[in-house]
Amino acid sequence: MKNRVVLVSVLFLFSIQLTFAGNLKGKIKTKEEGLNNVVVYLVPIEKTNVTSPKTAAVMDQKNLNFVPHVLPVLIGTKVVFPNSDQIRHSVFSIGKVKKFDFGTYPPGSEKSIICDQIGIIPVLCYIHHDMSSYIVVLETPYFALTNEAGEYLINNVPSGKYRLTFWHEETKIRGQEIIIPEHGTITKNVTLEE
Amino acid sequence: MNHLLKKIIPPLGIQGKLTLIFILLSTLPIILVSIFTVNQQIEYKREENIRDMESDIKGLKERTTLFLTRIESEILLVMKSTELKKMLTNLENKKEVEEQLQQNVEKEFLNIISGNSFYLNVTLLNKSGKEILSVTNDGKQASVTPREKLSRTPKNYYAHIVSEMNHGEIYLSPSEIRDPATNVFVPVIDFVLPVYNQIKEVSAIVAVNIRVENLFELLVPLYGVSSKKIFIVNGEGYYIFHSERKNNWNMLFTNRFDENIFRDYSNEIAEKILKEKTSTTLYHQGRIIQYSPIFSGSRAVTDKYFIVEDVAAENVLSSMDKLKLLLIVSVLIVAIVSLLIGYLTTRQFLKPIKQLIKGTQIIRSGNLDYKLEITTRDELQDLINNFNQLVLEWKNKQLLEKEVRKSEKLITSLTQTATDAILEVDSSGKIIVWNDAASRIFGFSKNEALGKSVFALIVPESERRNAIEQLALFLKEGSDVNSGTTIEVNALRKDGVEFSAELSFSSVLLDDELYATGIIRDITQRKKMVNDLIEAKEKAEIADRLKSEFLNQMSHEIRTPLNALLNFSDYIHDDLKDRNQLTDDINENFLEVQESGARIIRTVELILLMSQIQTGSYENKPEQTNIYNEILKPLSEKYHPLANEKNLQFNLINKSEAPFSKVDPYSITQIFSHLIDNAIKFTNKGSVAIIIENNEMKQLVAAVEDTGIGISEEYLPKLFNPFSQEQQGLTRAYDGNGLGLALVKKLCEMNDISIEVTSVKGKGTCFKLIFI
Numbered sequence: 001m002k003n004r005v006v007l008v009s010v011l012f013l014f015s016i017q018l019t020f021a022g023n024l025k026g027k028i029k030t031k032e033e034g035l036n037n038v039v040v041y042l043v044p045i046e047k048t049n050v051t052s053p054k055t056a057a058v059m060d061q062k063n064l065n066f067v068p069h070v071l072p073v074l075i076g077t078k079v080v081f082p083n084s085d086q087i088r089h090s091v092f093s094i095g096k097v098k099k100f101d102f103g104t105y106p107p108g109s110e111k112s113i114i115c116d117q118i119g120i121i122p123v124l125c126y127i128h129h130d131m132s133s134y135i136v137v138l139e140t141p142y143f144a145l146t147n148e149a150g151e152y153l154i155n156n157v158p159s160g161k162y163r164l165t166f167w168h169e170e171t172k173i174r175g176q177e178i179i180i181p182e183h184g185t186i187t188k189n190v191t192l193e194e
Numbered sequence: 195m196n197h198l199l200k201k202i203i204p205p206l207g208i209q210g211k212l213t214l215i216f217i218l219l220s221t222l223p224i225i226l227v228s229i230f231t232v233n234q235q236i237e238y239k240r241e242e243n244i245r246d247m248e249s250d251i252k253g254l255k256e257r258t259t260l261f262l263t264r265i266e267s268e269i270l271l272v273m274k275s276t277e278l279k280k281m282l283t284n285l286e287n288k289k290e291v292e293e294q295l296q297q298n299v300e301k302e303f304l305n306i307i308s309g310n311s312f313y314l315n316v317t318l319l320n321k322s323g324k325e326i327l328s329v330t331n332d333g334k335q336a337s338v339t340p341r342e343k344l345s346r347t348p349k350n351y352y353a354h355i356v357s358e359m360n361h362g363e364i365y366l367s368p369s370e371i372r373d374p375a376t377n378v379f380v381p382v383i384d385f386v387l388p389v390y391n392q393i394k395e396v397s398a399i400v401a402v403n404i405r406v407e408n409l410f411e412l413l414v415p416l417y418g419v420s421s422k423k424i425f426i427v428n429g430e431g432y433y434i435f436h437s438e439r440k441n442n443w444n445m446l447f448t449n450r451f452d453e454n455i456f457r458d459y460s461n462e463i464a465e466k467i468l469k470e471k472t473s474t475t476l477y478h479q480g481r482i483i484q485y486s487p488i489f490s491g492s493r494a495v496t497d498k499y500f501i502v503e504d505v506a507a508e509n510v511l512s513s514m515d516k517l518k519l520l521l522i523v524s525v526l527i528v529a530i531v532s533l534l535i536g537y538l539t540t541r542q543f544l545k546p547i548k549q550l551i552k553g554t555q556i557i558r559s560g561n562l563d564y565k566l567e568i569t570t571r572d573e574l575q576d577l578i579n580n581f582n583q584l585v586l587e588w589k590n591k592q593l594l595e596k597e598v599r600k601s602e603k604l605i606t607s608l609t610q611t612a613t614d615a616i617l618e619v620d621s622s623g624k625i626i627v628w629n630d631a632a633s634r635i636f637g638f639s640k641n642e643a644l645g646k647s648v649f650a651l652i653v654p655e656s657e658r659r660n661a662i663e664q665l666a667l668f669l670k671e672g673s674d675v676n677s678g679t680t681i682e683v684n685a686l687r688k689d690g691v692e693f694s695a696e697l698s699f700s701s702v703l704l705d706d707e708l709y710a711t712g713i714i715r716d717i718t719q720r721k722k723m724v725n726d727l728i729e730a731k732e733k734a735e736i737a738d739r740l741k742s743e744f745l746n747q748m749s750h751e752i753r754t755p756l757n758a759l760l761n762f763s764d765y766i767h768d769d770l771k772d773r774n775q776l777t778d779d780i781n782e783n784f785l786e787v788q789e790s791g792a793r794i795i796r797t798v799e800l801i802l803l804m805s806q807i808q809t810g811s812y813e814n815k816p817e818q819t820n821i822y823n824e825i826l827k828p829l830s831e832k833y834h835p836l837a838n839e840k841n842l843q844f845n846l847i848n849k850s851e852a853p854f855s856k857v858d859p860y861s862i863t864q865i866f867s868h869l870i871d872n873a874i875k876f877t878n879k880g881s882v883a884i885i886i887e888n889n890e891m892k893q894l895v896a897a898v899e900d901t902g903i904g905i906s907e908e909y910l911p912k913l914f915n916p917f918s919q920e921q922q923g924l925t926r927a928y929d930g931n932g933l934g935l936a937l938v939k940k941l942c943e944m945n946d947i948s949i950e951v952t953s954v955k956g957k958g959t960c961f962k963l964i965f966i
């Protein structure tokens with residue numbers, strides 16, 4: 001998946017820069033199954049400066065769907081909205097974080113925004129009422145999105161104290177403090193009651 | 195502007211102008227009325243059409259509302275059951291409620307959807323947009339979507355829409371979904387209805403997908419009409435529905451590839467349509483466009499919808515073209531007819547005016563005898579009459595002016611050639627006329643005199659005050675009293691010398707102002723002459739008196755000694771006779787002495803009588819006298835013998851019955867004595883006759899006729915001068931002192947006797963005395 005590729009490359013960069021770095025993995029599930037589309041991210045307790053990534057993130061429109069449904073990005077990231085369908089789309093957001101309305105635009109063309117504020121950007125289409133997605137703008141580059149099985153992996157996190165936080169469109173998951181070791185991988189699973 | 199008009203429009207003349215006015219007056223109302231009517235018609239048609247279109251749109255909107263209300267009521271009916279309400283209140287948390295709800299509502303939803311072909315889908319969602327229940331109609335039958343097939347992700351759009359809606363609103367928005375039966379995209383209209391709980395919070399959402407095709411067929415039953423174009427666009431201008439593209443209208447919606455009003459209309463028009471908030475009509479490039487917002491989804495531009503009806507105006511107004519053509523043709527006909535009538539009328543009207551113009555030209559060229567012979571029955575007749583009268587008056591005036599000029603010239607000439615000074619002054623004494631003679635007499639040139647005060651200029655200072663008063667008085671009393679008065683005045687010359695002058699003056703009233711005219715003559719010379727004459731006359735009179743006195747004295751001095759001589763001569767004669775010593779010779783000498791003596795006495799007596807008359811001492815005592823008996827008879831007896839001595843016949847004839855007259859008998863005796871004496875003296879043969887008679891006027895006339903030598907014609911006028919005889923000098927044949935006839939004349943004058951003489955040289959003379 002494209003976003004995964006981006007994520008891996010970002011993490012790779014960090015791994016070069018930082019000598020002491022650990023990994024974090026885990027699974028988030030309800031009683032029955034793993035929870036998809038959960039954003040998992042680590043916010044350092046001590047504030048550090050972040051540089052905006054030069055690579056743009058992509059929110060595609062395909063088969064009357066936004067792909068991905070949830071897109072976590074670091075603040076300052078440019079998000080492009082290509083129209084990969086055979087029909088027109090009319091992408092907009094009425095959220096407080098980033099309000100925009102691209103209007104209707106034809107297949108093959110694309111629009112874009114810069115995510116300059118932390119928060120959730122709900123994205124909708126005027127023409128296709130079933131379409132919906134979220135861009136989650138984060139202050140930290142250490143994040144991951146759970147897969148269909150609810151699994152996630154954050155690599156090369158510099159060792160130190162972090163607050164592990166989760167975001168899901170329907171469910172609230174409590175965050176917790178966590179210490180990332182200098183080497184090795186720690187596992188953090190969450191099981192939701194409901 | 196005016197100049198430009200004059201340049202462009204050729205001079206029309208009265209006829210042209212009148213014709214133009216005529217046409218304008220006659221055709222303008224028709225044109226105006228026609229234009230008005232056609233415009234009214236066009237306007238009416240247009241309004242009618244707009245009303246049609248408005249009612250179309252209104253109908254569409256009404257149908258939409260009706261339709262929406264119907265759906266709303268259907269849905270609400272389902273949602274409003276008490277049990278459902280309760281369930282919906284608890285919807286948020288409890289899963290069991292959802293299940294209950296599904297079981298309860300399922301049936302109702304199925305009922306709705308299966309009975310109506312509009313519905314594609316009816317879904318019940320919780321307030322976050324998560325599907326609780328969904329019922330689908332695949333066009334044949336309705337079915338409940340199995341729970342496991344419900345979307346796991348919430349439908350955020352509906353949640354979002356509902357959050358933006360006010361209480362009581364419903365939402366209608368075109369959309370596209372995959373038809374569950376055919377698995378292809380189909381256009382739908384989403385009908386979104388929030389379900390509120392008892393505290394008016396949104397507790398659930400009902401979303402209905404309505405089949406667009408069915409909906410538009412319901413909304414726009416007119417789109418088969420060819421002349422009308424009906425379409426629905428969204429706020430961006432994309433066609434949602436288009437009556438002319440009915441066959442692929444699905445594509446319009448799903449594949450909005452360049453199918454927008456910006457391609458079919460100008461940006462300006464398209465933007466107008468998309469911004470309109472109320473129903474509006476627009477005219478653009480021969481089209482009538484009626485549009486109105488029909489419904490809107492969210493507040494986004496994309497989600498606003500407009501219905502537009504577009505009709506070619508020419509379709510609406512084509513019938514008007516025929517009307518316009520008819521109008522133009524009829525106006526042209528009216529204009530041509532008016533032109534013709536106008537031309538003919540004005541020509542008729544202008545005929546006398548043209549003649550009038552011709553007349554004025556003739557008269558201007560000098561023919562004042564020209565008279566306009568036109569008869570009209572209108573106001574022009576007055577003009578013509580007045581014109582003729584004017585010409586006549588003008589002619590008279592010209593004649594008068596000619597006379598006046600002539601008169602002026604004459605007067606000027608008269609004034610200038612007059613030897614007397616002629617001047618005219620106004621009431622203040624200012625000189626306004628000054629002729630050449632005035633310049634000569636007074637020494638002031640015309641330029642020096644005109645405008646000056648006459649008093650200062652030519653009146654001596656001593657008389658100035660009086661003169662001013664006199665002029666005032668004269669002018670006051672007026673011309674009637676004083677005109678022609680002549681007085682003697684002293685006048686002043688330029689060199690300061692005063693001189694006597696005779697001043698005649700009169701006054702004249704011109705334009706309410708009195709002017710005085712004065713004629714001044716220098717009488718210095720004349721006065722001197724008169725004085726000389728009087729002196730001479732007085733001297734002459736003295737000399738005459740002295741002469742008469744001298745003569746009188748002389749007569750006495752001559753007569754007295756002469757009488758003594760004659761008496762003594764008689765005495766000697768008688769003495770000699772007594773002594774018989776008187777011989778014939780001596781006797782003849784005595785007779786000669788007697789005769790000469792008598793002649794001297796007679797002459798002296800004549801001179802005495804003449805001088806008496808001249809000195810006025812002669813006493814003439816007229817009394818009633820019988821001329822024949824008392825005067826002529828005695829004289830006849832005296833002169834008869836003398837005539838006989840010369841062998842002349844002597845006759846005294848009285849033909850008058852009353853030969854009386856009141857005269858001095860002595861004077862009359864003297865008159866006849868001289869005449870009879872002369873007659874006998876100047877007659878050598880023939881006769882001397884005295885005839886007395888009355889003429890036709892009963893005047894007594896006495897004539898003394900002879901057949902003597904007569905008097906020459908040249909001498910006749912001098913006949914009665916003293917001391918005159920026709921033959922002068924030593925050679926004269928007849929003696930006489932020439933005093934006789936002069937005396938006769940004098941005596942006749944004194945006794946009112948007219949004396950006439952007729953004579954033919956060599957034949958005789960006749961003296962006729964008429965006793966007046």
